[in-house]
Amino acid sequence: MTPLSEYLLSLADDRLILGHRLSEWCGHAPILEEDIALSNIALDCIGQATFLYEIAAEAEGNVRTPDRMVYFREAIEYRNLLLVEQPNGDFARTIVRQFLYDAFGISLYDRLQTSSYAPLAAVAQKAHKELRYHFRHSSQWMLRLGDGTDESIQRTQHALNELWQYTDEMFIGGFPAEEVIGSGAAIDPRTLRTGWRNSVDTILSRTALTLPEKDIRMQSGGRNGRHTEHLGHLLTEMQSVARSYPEITW
DSSP states (O other): OOHHHHHHHHHHHHHHHHHHHHHTTTTTSSSHHHHHHHHHHHHHHHHHHHHHHHHHHHHTTSSSOHHHHHHSOOGGGOOOOHHHHSOOOSHHHHHHHHHHHHHHHHHHHHHHTTOSSHHHHHHHHHHHHHHHHHHHHHHHHHHHHHTSOHHHHHHHHHHHHHHGGGSGGGGOTTOSOHHHHHTTSSOOGGGGHHHHHHHHHHHHTTSSOOOOOTTOOOOOOGGGTOOOHHHHHHHHHHHHHHHHSTTOOO
16 A cells, blocks of 8 residues: 555545444434435535545555455554544534534645645545535534533533544644655645634634533544544444455445
8 A cells, every 4th residue: 555545545434434424313313304414414425435435546556446445444454533433422422523523624625626646636626515515514503502502502512522532633743644745645634723723613602612622631543543442333334244245246
Protein backbone atom coordinates (compact mmCIF):
# COMPACT_ATOMS: atom_id res chain seq x y z
CA MET A 1 0.00 0.00 0.00
CA THR A 2 1.33 3.43 -0.95
CA PRO A 3 1.04 6.49 1.32
CA LEU A 4 -1.48 7.97 -1.13
CA SER A 5 -3.66 4.86 -1.23
CA GLU A 6 -3.59 4.65 2.58
CA TYR A 7 -4.78 8.25 2.79
CA LEU A 8 -7.57 7.61 0.31
CA LEU A 9 -8.52 4.51 2.27
CA SER A 10 -8.81 6.52 5.48
CA LEU A 11 -11.16 8.99 3.80
CA ALA A 12 -13.27 6.12 2.46
CA ASP A 13 -13.36 4.36 5.83
CA ASP A 14 -14.61 7.52 7.55
CA ARG A 15 -17.50 7.86 5.13
CA LEU A 16 -18.39 4.16 5.11
CA ILE A 17 -18.44 3.67 8.87
CA LEU A 18 -20.39 6.87 9.48
CA GLY A 19 -22.84 5.91 6.74
CA HIS A 20 -23.32 2.46 8.27
CA ARG A 21 -24.00 3.97 11.68
CA LEU A 22 -26.62 6.31 10.23
CA SER A 23 -28.24 3.46 8.31
CA GLU A 24 -28.95 1.80 11.65
CA TRP A 25 -31.57 4.50 12.24
CA CYS A 26 -33.67 3.37 9.28
CA GLY A 27 -37.11 2.64 10.70
CA HIS A 28 -36.15 3.87 14.18
CA ALA A 29 -35.86 7.67 13.96
CA PRO A 30 -38.12 9.76 16.22
CA ILE A 31 -40.16 11.19 13.33
CA LEU A 32 -40.81 9.96 9.80
CA GLU A 33 -39.18 12.96 8.14
CA GLU A 34 -35.99 12.35 10.12
CA ASP A 35 -36.07 8.65 9.28
CA ILE A 36 -35.90 9.64 5.61
CA ALA A 37 -33.30 12.37 6.19
CA LEU A 38 -30.87 10.13 8.08
CA SER A 39 -31.29 7.37 5.51
CA ASN A 40 -30.50 9.82 2.70
CA ILE A 41 -27.42 11.11 4.51
CA ALA A 42 -26.31 7.51 5.05
CA LEU A 43 -26.67 6.88 1.31
CA ASP A 44 -24.62 10.00 0.56
CA CYS A 45 -21.86 8.81 2.89
CA ILE A 46 -21.76 5.31 1.42
CA GLY A 47 -21.87 6.69 -2.12
CA GLN A 48 -18.90 8.92 -1.38
CA ALA A 49 -17.10 5.97 0.19
CA THR A 50 -17.68 3.92 -2.96
CA PHE A 51 -15.93 6.50 -5.14
CA LEU A 52 -13.08 6.82 -2.64
CA TYR A 53 -12.54 3.06 -2.45
CA GLU A 54 -12.41 2.93 -6.24
CA ILE A 55 -9.66 5.53 -6.49
CA ALA A 56 -7.86 3.99 -3.49
CA ALA A 57 -7.82 0.65 -5.33
CA GLU A 58 -6.44 2.36 -8.43
CA ALA A 59 -3.77 4.16 -6.41
CA GLU A 60 -2.46 0.88 -4.98
CA GLY A 61 -2.43 -0.82 -8.39
CA ASN A 62 -5.78 -2.63 -8.30
CA VAL A 63 -4.43 -5.48 -6.20
CA ARG A 64 -7.76 -5.44 -4.34
CA THR A 65 -11.27 -4.55 -5.43
CA PRO A 66 -13.29 -2.00 -3.47
CA ASP A 67 -15.53 -4.81 -2.22
CA ARG A 68 -12.57 -6.71 -0.79
CA MET A 69 -11.37 -3.55 0.89
CA VAL A 70 -14.71 -3.20 2.64
CA TYR A 71 -15.68 -6.77 3.45
CA PHE A 72 -12.41 -8.63 3.92
CA ARG A 73 -10.34 -6.36 6.11
CA GLU A 74 -10.12 -6.80 9.88
CA ALA A 75 -10.78 -3.95 12.28
CA ILE A 76 -7.05 -3.38 12.77
CA GLU A 77 -6.74 -2.67 9.04
CA TYR A 78 -9.39 0.06 9.06
CA ARG A 79 -8.18 3.67 9.18
CA ASN A 80 -11.33 5.57 10.17
CA LEU A 81 -11.56 8.11 12.97
CA LEU A 82 -12.70 6.79 16.34
CA LEU A 83 -15.50 9.36 16.39
CA VAL A 84 -17.44 7.87 13.48
CA GLU A 85 -17.47 4.33 14.89
CA GLN A 86 -19.11 5.35 18.17
CA PRO A 87 -22.57 3.79 18.72
CA ASN A 88 -25.66 5.81 17.88
CA GLY A 89 -27.06 5.90 21.41
CA ASP A 90 -30.08 8.16 21.57
CA PHE A 91 -31.00 10.69 18.90
CA ALA A 92 -29.08 13.49 20.61
CA ARG A 93 -25.88 11.43 20.64
CA THR A 94 -26.22 10.66 16.93
CA ILE A 95 -26.73 14.34 16.12
CA VAL A 96 -23.75 15.45 18.22
CA ARG A 97 -21.50 12.85 16.55
CA GLN A 98 -22.72 13.97 13.14
CA PHE A 99 -22.30 17.65 13.92
CA LEU A 100 -18.75 17.29 15.21
CA TYR A 101 -17.73 15.31 12.14
CA ASP A 102 -19.66 17.46 9.64
CA ALA A 103 -17.93 20.63 10.83
CA PHE A 104 -14.63 18.87 10.10
CA GLY A 105 -15.73 17.18 6.88
CA ILE A 106 -17.07 20.30 5.19
CA SER A 107 -13.73 22.08 5.69
CA LEU A 108 -11.71 19.04 4.63
CA TYR A 109 -13.60 18.42 1.41
CA ASP A 110 -13.69 22.11 0.58
CA ARG A 111 -9.88 22.08 0.59
CA LEU A 112 -9.63 18.72 -1.19
CA GLN A 113 -11.38 20.18 -4.22
CA THR A 114 -7.99 21.64 -5.13
CA SER A 115 -6.07 18.39 -4.53
CA SER A 116 -3.28 17.80 -7.04
CA TYR A 117 -4.55 14.22 -7.36
CA ALA A 118 -7.28 14.77 -9.94
CA PRO A 119 -9.47 11.74 -9.05
CA LEU A 120 -9.65 12.90 -5.41
CA ALA A 121 -10.40 16.48 -6.41
CA ALA A 122 -13.31 15.22 -8.54
CA VAL A 123 -14.76 13.17 -5.67
CA ALA A 124 -14.33 16.10 -3.29
CA GLN A 125 -16.25 18.45 -5.56
CA LYS A 126 -19.28 16.19 -5.45
CA ALA A 127 -18.93 15.29 -1.78
CA HIS A 128 -18.61 18.91 -0.66
CA LYS A 129 -22.03 19.77 -2.06
CA GLU A 130 -23.58 16.94 -0.06
CA LEU A 131 -21.60 17.78 3.06
CA ARG A 132 -22.98 21.31 3.01
CA TYR A 133 -26.44 19.82 3.41
CA HIS A 134 -25.25 17.39 6.08
CA PHE A 135 -23.73 20.21 8.13
CA ARG A 136 -26.83 22.35 7.78
CA HIS A 137 -28.99 19.44 8.92
CA SER A 138 -26.90 18.57 11.98
CA SER A 139 -26.43 22.24 12.91
CA GLN A 140 -30.17 22.88 12.86
CA TRP A 141 -30.75 19.90 15.13
CA MET A 142 -28.02 21.09 17.51
CA LEU A 143 -29.86 24.38 17.79
CA ARG A 144 -33.21 22.69 18.39
CA LEU A 145 -31.91 20.20 20.94
CA GLY A 146 -29.42 22.53 22.61
CA ASP A 147 -31.94 25.31 23.11
CA GLY A 148 -35.06 23.21 23.67
CA THR A 149 -36.49 21.46 26.69
CA ASP A 150 -34.56 20.67 29.85
CA GLU A 151 -34.38 17.03 28.80
CA SER A 152 -33.15 17.74 25.27
CA ILE A 153 -30.45 20.07 26.61
CA GLN A 154 -29.39 17.51 29.21
CA ARG A 155 -29.18 14.66 26.71
CA THR A 156 -27.30 16.74 24.14
CA GLN A 157 -24.85 18.05 26.74
CA HIS A 158 -24.24 14.50 27.96
CA ALA A 159 -23.50 13.37 24.39
CA LEU A 160 -21.17 16.32 23.84
CA ASN A 161 -19.31 15.51 27.06
CA GLU A 162 -18.83 11.88 25.99
CA LEU A 163 -17.90 12.44 22.34
CA TRP A 164 -15.59 15.42 22.75
CA GLN A 165 -12.69 13.12 23.66
CA TYR A 166 -12.62 11.82 20.08
CA THR A 167 -12.38 15.19 18.35
CA ASP A 168 -8.67 15.85 18.75
CA GLU A 169 -7.82 12.89 16.51
CA MET A 170 -9.16 14.75 13.48
CA PHE A 171 -6.28 17.23 13.69
CA ILE A 172 -3.26 15.18 14.77
CA GLY A 173 -0.17 15.47 12.59
CA GLY A 174 1.70 12.50 11.17
CA PHE A 175 -1.13 11.25 9.00
CA PRO A 176 -1.29 11.49 6.08
CA ALA A 177 2.40 11.10 5.30
CA GLU A 178 4.30 14.33 4.75
CA GLU A 179 5.10 13.32 1.17
CA VAL A 180 1.38 13.13 0.33
CA ILE A 181 0.76 16.55 1.87
CA GLY A 182 3.84 17.98 0.19
CA SER A 183 2.69 16.79 -3.22
CA GLY A 184 -0.56 18.71 -2.80
CA ALA A 185 -2.66 15.56 -2.94
CA ALA A 186 -3.69 15.68 0.72
CA ILE A 187 -4.52 18.32 3.30
CA ASP A 188 -2.56 18.71 6.53
CA PRO A 189 -5.30 18.10 9.14
CA ARG A 190 -3.63 20.49 11.57
CA THR A 191 -4.61 23.39 9.32
CA LEU A 192 -8.31 22.57 9.70
CA ARG A 193 -8.60 22.91 13.48
CA THR A 194 -9.25 26.66 13.65
CA GLY A 195 -12.00 26.63 11.02
CA TRP A 196 -13.62 23.59 12.66
CA ARG A 197 -13.55 25.20 16.09
CA ASN A 198 -15.05 28.43 14.75
CA SER A 199 -17.91 26.49 13.14
CA VAL A 200 -18.59 24.56 16.34
CA ASP A 201 -18.42 27.66 18.54
CA THR A 202 -20.74 29.61 16.25
CA ILE A 203 -23.51 27.03 16.60
CA LEU A 204 -23.02 26.28 20.29
CA SER A 205 -23.04 29.98 21.17
CA ARG A 206 -26.73 29.99 20.19
CA THR A 207 -27.56 27.16 22.59
CA ALA A 208 -27.40 26.38 26.30
CA LEU A 209 -24.59 23.89 25.66
CA THR A 210 -21.00 24.28 26.86
CA LEU A 211 -17.80 22.64 25.67
CA PRO A 212 -16.27 20.07 28.06
CA GLU A 213 -12.68 21.16 27.56
CA LYS A 214 -11.28 20.71 31.07
CA ASP A 215 -9.76 17.44 32.29
CA ILE A 216 -10.61 15.60 29.06
CA ARG A 217 -8.24 12.82 28.05
CA MET A 218 -8.29 12.85 24.27
CA GLN A 219 -8.43 9.52 22.46
CA SER A 220 -6.75 8.61 19.19
CA GLY A 221 -5.49 5.60 17.27
CA GLY A 222 -8.06 5.01 14.55
CA ARG A 223 -5.75 6.17 11.78
CA ASN A 224 -3.24 3.53 12.91
CA GLY A 225 -5.77 0.71 13.29
CA ARG A 226 -6.24 1.00 17.07
CA HIS A 227 -9.99 1.13 17.46
CA THR A 228 -12.61 0.88 20.15
CA GLU A 229 -14.48 -2.39 20.63
CA HIS A 230 -17.43 -0.89 18.76
CA LEU A 231 -15.84 -1.17 15.32
CA GLY A 232 -15.40 -4.92 15.64
CA HIS A 233 -19.09 -5.39 16.40
CA LEU A 234 -20.06 -3.13 13.49
CA LEU A 235 -17.85 -5.02 11.03
CA THR A 236 -19.14 -8.39 12.20
CA GLU A 237 -22.62 -7.36 11.18
CA MET A 238 -21.63 -5.50 8.02
CA GLN A 239 -19.32 -8.20 6.65
CA SER A 240 -21.31 -11.31 7.61
CA VAL A 241 -22.99 -12.02 4.26
CA ALA A 242 -19.88 -11.42 2.13
CA ARG A 243 -17.75 -13.61 4.40
CA SER A 244 -20.35 -16.38 4.46
CA TYR A 245 -20.36 -16.52 0.63
CA PRO A 246 -16.88 -15.22 -0.34
CA GLU A 247 -16.90 -16.57 -3.90
CA ILE A 248 -20.39 -15.42 -4.90
CA THR A 249 -20.84 -12.87 -7.67
CA TRP A 250 -23.55 -10.29 -6.99
